[in-house]
Amino acid sequence: MTKIKAENIKKMFKIRSNGNSKNNGNTSKELLALGGVNLSINKGEFLSIVGPSGCGKSTFLDLVGGLTKPNEGNIYIDGKPVNGPGLDRGIVFQQYALFPWRTAIGNVEFGLESKKIAKNERIEIAQKYLSLVGLSGFEERYPYELSGGMKQRVAIARALAFDPDILLMDEPFGALDSQTREILQRELLRIWEETQKTILFITHSIDEAVFLSDRVAIMTARPGVIKNIVDIPLSRAVRFEDDVRTSNEFVRSRHELWGLLKEEVVKAQQIGVKTTLKISSSEKAVAQGEAWT
Template identity: 55%
Template structure:
């Protein structure tokens, strides 16, 4: 794969933020990364390495201070409907039902109410929420809220789905369930997915490739190809020798980038974490 035929291409990308009192904070430096059409790429790295910043640059929520980000060969200069972002926080409108939350992003496209409703119902069914269309956010569990957020992101049919630790705030059982649901949705829709996580197990289970970033400033240390074969609900892939081998490889790369007091924490499943660039942005 080359930058010319990649769905997403980052070439020499760097990002700095001004710091109070002068100077700059370097979040990313020299990022070269290509993502193929329909690929599921997972990005892992130590806290503060710029994972969320990387997603912001692809989404057009921020501009690089060096290098170029392109989608289908066209430079990214801002947000666009060909990309959708799912954050850890669900950001649902509490006064709207699940159906109306999914419809929200379609209203700006000028679609008629009936067409919006049909599209929203289809995507709620896609994420396993058929029958919950009239529930308000406070009537839904955390996992259900995140399903609504995913349905809302998919409803306007983006080519790229960007996910910033979307399952980190959920309990382990719900997180495992939604990982399986996400893989099913990805297989059904063929979207190109870039997924940020702190969890090594989550990275290996979801990713076709796992990009490991260095400690700050973030650079691509290595990209690990993951081959677990076809997903079979009757088989526990997380207990397979192949899973253990891939997990060990990713952990070996990541371990050297972590402070000693974070090494043990990184071996545990993903947990809620503050947005890593908040300090840099003041």
């Protein structure tokens, strides 16, 4: 059963390109970030998108999250078009994005407050999810008192607490050291089994994608489209075995994905060298900030 369906998604960005010495002065151009993405994700599936940096993976995730609108195309969740964010989707970013003025439990409660759940029940639910991510006893810690891995656990608990059907994860383990990353990957698989969520996972690590996913979609260099989708022939039980990463299936999948990804990475680097581009962030009014200081 299809849970998320993206049809011909195109997304454009206005950019300020700082011209080189020949071409002084700023020119405003439009940059095609996504060039028609088609993708279906099944209910309860773990699907990862891998792609070279700057290919528009995160842009796509934002679109599914309803944080931005596509210029063309539509995204459907359970057959209904997405227009705006909602509590049916929980998002986890690489940057943790915890509210630093709230304790761990306060962070997990945040989404529940939007759901208008009473305080007592909120605390109960938040405690349950903190214990699901292995953070019982850390309820009253502030984010600055937590390690990177623990922060990301809180962020995962926060995204799960209001019980969304879908978990959107944008390189969630990208900022962690490799041991912590492996531990959290295993934890995520366990949580996925326990909660039966549909997970859309963005990563640039092929290894991570193979380890976690039912299917892996490869995105091309900008403008991003889905180049290929690869099935990962690993059962959920096998993934918890210690030597899964050296198993034949794992190695073969990784090899296949790298073959598909390689030329996109090269292409992306060429694009990167040719132009240095700044995508203006809609949330951050940089120009206005400068005027005031």
